[in-house]
Amino acid sequence: MRLTPEEVDHITLLARLELSPAERERAAGELSQILDYFEQLKQLDTENVEPTEHVLPINNVLRVDETRPCLSLEAVLQNAPEHASGMFQVPRVVEAE
Amino acid sequence: MSKYEIVIGMEVHAELLTESKQFCGCANVAVAPPNTHVCPVCLGFPGSLPVLNEKSVELSLRTVLAFDSKINKHTIFERKNYFYPDLPKAYQISQRLFTLGEGGCVEIDVAGQDGQVQTKRVGLSDVHMEEDTGKSQHGEAIGDPDSSLVDFNRAGIPLLEIVSAPDMRSIEEAESYMATLRQVLLYLEVSDCKMELGRLRFEASVSLRPFGQEEYGTRVEVKNLNSMKAVRDSLRAEIERQTKILDSGGKVQQQTMLWDEASGTTQPMRSKEQAHDYRYFPEPDLVPIEIDNAWLDRVRAAMPELPRARRQRFQTDYGLSAYDAEILTSTRDIASYYEAALENYNNPKTISNWVANELLGRLNAENKDIIASPVRPTQLRDLVKLIDDGTISGKIAKEVFDEMFMEGRDAILIVREKGLGQISDTSEIEAICQRVIEANPKAVEDYKGGKERSFAALVGGVMKETRGRANPALVNELLKKQLS
Numbered sequence: 001m002r003l004t005p006e007e008v009d010h011i012t013l014l015a016r017l018e019l020s021p022a023e024r025e026r027a028a029g030e031l032s033q034i035l036d037y038f039e040q041l042k043q044l045d046t047e048n049v050e051p052t053e054h055v056l057p058i059n060n061v062l063r064v065d066e067t068r069p070c071l072s073l074e075a076v077l078q079n080a081p082e083h084a085s086g087m088f089q090v091p092r093v094v095e096a097e
Numbered sequence: 098m099s100k101y102e103i104v105i106g107m108e109v110h111a112e113l114l115t116e117s118k119q120f121c122g123c124a125n126v127a128v129a130p131p132n133t134h135v136c137p138v139c140l141g142f143p144g145s146l147p148v149l150n151e152k153s154v155e156l157s158l159r160t161v162l163a164f165d166s167k168i169n170k171h172t173i174f175e176r177k178n179y180f181y182p183d184l185p186k187a188y189q190i191s192q193r194l195f196t197l198g199e200g201g202c203v204e205i206d207v208a209g210q211d212g213q214v215q216t217k218r219v220g221l222s223d224v225h226m227e228e229d230t231g232k233s234q235h236g237e238a239i240g241d242p243d244s245s246l247v248d249f250n251r252a253g254i255p256l257l258e259i260v261s262a263p264d265m266r267s268i269e270e271a272e273s274y275m276a277t278l279r280q281v282l283l284y285l286e287v288s289d290c291k292m293e294l295g296r297l298r299f300e301a302s303v304s305l306r307p308f309g310q311e312e313y314g315t316r317v318e319v320k321n322l323n324s325m326k327a328v329r330d331s332l333r334a335e336i337e338r339q340t341k342i343l344d345s346g347g348k349v350q351q352q353t354m355l356w357d358e359a360s361g362t363t364q365p366m367r368s369k370e371q372a373h374d375y376r377y378f379p380e381p382d383l384v385p386i387e388i389d390n391a392w393l394d395r396v397r398a399a400m401p402e403l404p405r406a407r408r409q410r411f412q413t414d415y416g417l418s419a420y421d422a423e424i425l426t427s428t429r430d431i432a433s434y435y436e437a438a439l440e441n442y443n444n445p446k447t448i449s450n451w452v453a454n455e456l457l458g459r460l461n462a463e464n465k466d467i468i469a470s471p472v473r474p475t476q477l478r479d480l481v482k483l484i485d486d487g488t489i490s491g492k493i494a495k496e497v498f499d500e501m502f503m504e505g506r507d508a509i510l511i512v513r514e515k516g517l518g519q520i521s522d523t524s525e526i527e528a529i530c531q532r533v534i535e536a537n538p539k540a541v542e543d544y545k546g547g548k549e550r551s552f553a554a555l556v557g558g559v560m561k562e563t564r565g566r567a568n569p570a571l572v573n574e575l576l577k578k579q580l581s
Contacts, residue, residue, distance in 0.1 A: 053385055058384050063149065065116050066116060076140065076249075085246060086131040087132060088246065088248075089245075090246075093182055094245070
């Protein structure tokens with residue numbers, strides 16, 4: 001099953017990846033192969049198999065509602081490419097009215 | 098008046114009243130300097146692992162039980178994937194396939210056609226747990242038109258989302274729904290519901306259709322609603338907008354609108370990051386939750402009587418009017434105060450008047466919560482006892498109450514100290530009546546001539562002489578006797 005260029009564009013947009021035409025071509029092939037493999041898996045009879053939500057056979061891992069110390073502001077912003085007023089600074093996301 | 102039927106659905110987000118966040122130990126606080134309540138988990142650092150807060154599940158279960166939703170005893174978290182700067186992991190941990198609660202309903206009061214109050218059930222489609230996102234501010238608000246600033250203190254605060262069916266048919270019904278939901282959440286102590294702090298948030302979706310049409314019209318979501326008033330005003334504006342479009346033969350676009358308080362209009366939300374393809378999948382970092390009956394029993398045991406049930410009980414058990422019962426159950430603290438005052442003294446009607454009128458009136462005037470009332474329930478009860486046993490008149494009681502409210506002292510002490518006790522001594526009152534009759538020959542003459550009103554003037558004279566302390570029934574009786 002070959003993905004259309006539009007489908008590849010959509011996937012790269014969702015993943016926020018910017019691909020060169022060559023990379024896009026390669027991704028299209030690889031993604032198509034992965035989908036083909038799932039087509040193959042679909043042939044298995046899973047009629048009586050419970051869907052797997054988690055691979056670990058345990059439930060209810062919970063913590064008591066207690067606070068713990070947080071990071072210092074300095075540590076929080078240490079890796080931020082840009083910050084201002086103690087906040088992470090990013091390109092504007094909501095357009096001007 | 099309009100030829101279109103209004104169809105409204107509501108999504109409610111309530112931040113839960115926990116100490117710590119949903120998946121980490123950072124404090125759950127609404128107001129703090131930016132990024133001071135964050136850690137590797139809620140910042141989505143690689144290698145960090147979320148661990149679910151037990152209390153948040155319990156609070157969510159309370160809500161699910163209160164609204165009679167079906168509980169999914171096996172429930173899981175999923176990742177809702179999208180990119181937005183206030184979402185540090187680029188996914189939100191949420192629920193979709195096996196939400197904690199499914200279905201259920203909220204019973205609201207609506208005005209029926211005959212003006213009588215009727216009960217309407219607004220269906221719920223689901224109740225699910227998720228984590229809150231961070232907060233961002235944009236452009237001019239931060240003095241930089243090209244930037245947004247992000248604070249992650251809110252990221253990871255446990256959030257309960259309650260999604261209604263499109264069952265509301267007017268703005269009034271939507272308002273009743275919001276008020277009811279808020280009241281129940283407050284009773285359950287699930288959220289502090291402070292809308293001004295964003296602890297409780299509403300999103301409305303609204304569509305119009307010609308009366309009689311089966312299928313729904315195109316719905317528009319309205320966001321940025323931080324008060325009940327904003328919901329009401331934005332719905333009114335949006336309904337007007339859609340009506341105009343339909344009237345002119347146009348089509349309503351499916352979109353998200355933002356309420357703009359300043360202009361009083363809804364404006365299309367324009368985001369650069371919109372791509373609604375969330376690709377939910379089971380959250381591999383969190384194991385499933387199994388809810389057994391023992392757990393449910395524990396949650397049930399911690400649930401209070403809900404406002405509607407308590408209101409009905411106040412009417413049947415205490416003989417209160419629907420109106421009084423509503424006021425006295427408006428909050429859990431008021432209802433508890435009232436019942437504490439009733440303890441060991443069975444005069445529910447008088448006590449309800451004192452709580453609903455005098456006490457709440459004074460508290461509201463001073464912007465105080467009933468928890469901070471200077472008059473304790475037992476003190477109010479003792480004041481009512483003094484009226485009932487004839488020690489003081491109702492009028493004097495209000496004076497005494499004022500003193501109690503200011504000083505927090507017992508009624509009996511104030512009555513004794515100020516000599517406010519009622520005069521019920523026959524000979525004393527007789528003597529005063531005699532003086533008043535002698536001083537008001539005109540009134541006496543008029544009364545004997547058939548003017549009933551003159552009698553009231555004479556009673557007033559006696560009351561004035563005694564500063565309101567004379568037993569009114571005795572005054573009436575003795576005056577009549579002396580005048581005949």
